[in-house]
Amino acid sequence: MKIYAYLCKVLNIYRMKSKVERHRIIRKVVGEGKIASQEELAAILEGNGIQVAQATLSRDIRDLGITKFHDGEGYYYSLPLSSAQHQRVAMPGLSSSVVSLEFSGQLAVIKTMPGHANMVAAVIDGGALAEVAGTIAGDDTILLAVREGVSRDSLSLSLGRLLGALVSKRIN
Secondary structure: OHHHHHHHHHHHHHHHHHHHHHHHHHHHHHHHOOOOOHHHHHHHHHHOOOOOOHHHHHHHHHHOOOEEEEOOOOEEEEOOOOHHHHHHHOOHHHHHHEEEEEEEOOEEEEEEOOOOHHHHHHHHHHHOOOOEEEEEEOOOEEEEEEOOOOOHHHHHHHHHHHHOOOHHHEOO
């Protein structure tokens, strides 16, 4: 029984090391290059001596907060932004990603250029706006849950400070 317990412990330590190593390589590869698919990422991991199942790779991508974005040429994986990066990204140039801002009750809908919604939503989430309870992003649309009692003008101003001038893009 002691041998069995020892083997289980060794195998769990090995699994942890391989997961840590796999995450390190994934971060490095995604941060340095244009990885367009899980298959491409799996092939790179295999080239580094790490075999990974598709389900495990999907879980790793989710756990690491990796998203896909469109850079004008195609969709690629991107590492999540740190809070310092959120502050650098939150500049007037980001408003070119936003097509429109529209309100309906306690919801706001932001339309973006195709493939930009996740990036813009990440900046909004990272900005920790008091007016926003949360965001849900698709490819080109972001749904913002607006906190009770927050005016449309107040949210528009805060979003404008974070993303750049949005006044001309507001529909209502």
